[in-house]
Amino acid sequence: MAHIKIDPALLAGLVERWRPETHSFHLPVGEMTITLQDVSCLWALPIVGLPVTGASDRTWSILVDQLLGNGTASAVLKKKKRLGPNDTQEVRTTSGYAINLKELRIRFAAMPNTQPGEPTEEQIRQYTRAYVLDLFGSMFFADSSGDSVSAMYLQFLENLDSPEQYCSHKSMLTKSQVGYSNIKYNWGGAVLAYLYRSLCVAVQRKTKLMSGLTVLLQHWCWSRLPTGRPRPLNDWSPNWANPNELECPAFVDK
DSSP: OTTOOOOHHHHHHHHHTEETTTTEEEETTEEEOOOHHHHHHHHOOOOOSBOSOOOOSSOHHHHHHHHHOTTHHHHHEEEEEEEOTTSSSEEEEEEEEEEEHHHHHHHTSSOOOSSTTOSOHHHHHHHHHHHHHHHIIIIITOOSSSSEEEGGGGGGGSOOSOGGGTTOOGGGSOGGGGGGTTOOBOHHHHHHHHHHHHHHHHTSTTOOOOOSOHHHHHHHHHHHOSTTOOOOSSTTSOOTTSOOTTTOHHHHHO
């Protein structure tokens, strides 16, 4: 996705036509919106499973240290300037939940392999969680700052070794979802809900930046509307006007 350029004019035009009351775009041809099917087809994200919600019984700093390694919390949690006890001296303390993406990338830039037996299985798990967190903060659940991700997502990445246990609460799944019992969480639904919320915030007059998975919004527009759709440069470039099983297999399969 690194080579895909965001079209600000296209996104601005969509934001202008977004209505928070209906969560849809009001266009000359009628109302349109992004659905779970679009999320599944265009990005192959799971749209079944448990909702991405819940509460943690641990503080965020403890959770970060447990799942990313001892000492990680003090290195990657964002710092904020606050007034000291005498209200005259500023001190820097952790924000409590926001992870600095720059510090996260620096700390997990390369897998350790200097000592015998490295990397260990636990180190591989830690680096995997850090990589997924980076994806969450920079793409799937990006905020307007562009340099942080919430530590709350770590609790959903704790068990990476037992995917067969991911849907232990099968009573929460419908009959059509039982076949997806190896998927624990409905990440596609979470991404779409976050994008809906970001669009509702973006339409406010004082908002200058948009958050969320804007690349998904652009892909949806290319696949559904001719306006702003790129033309194929060569034979192997995706044809968003008429995707086929070779150019966009995820879209055609659905």
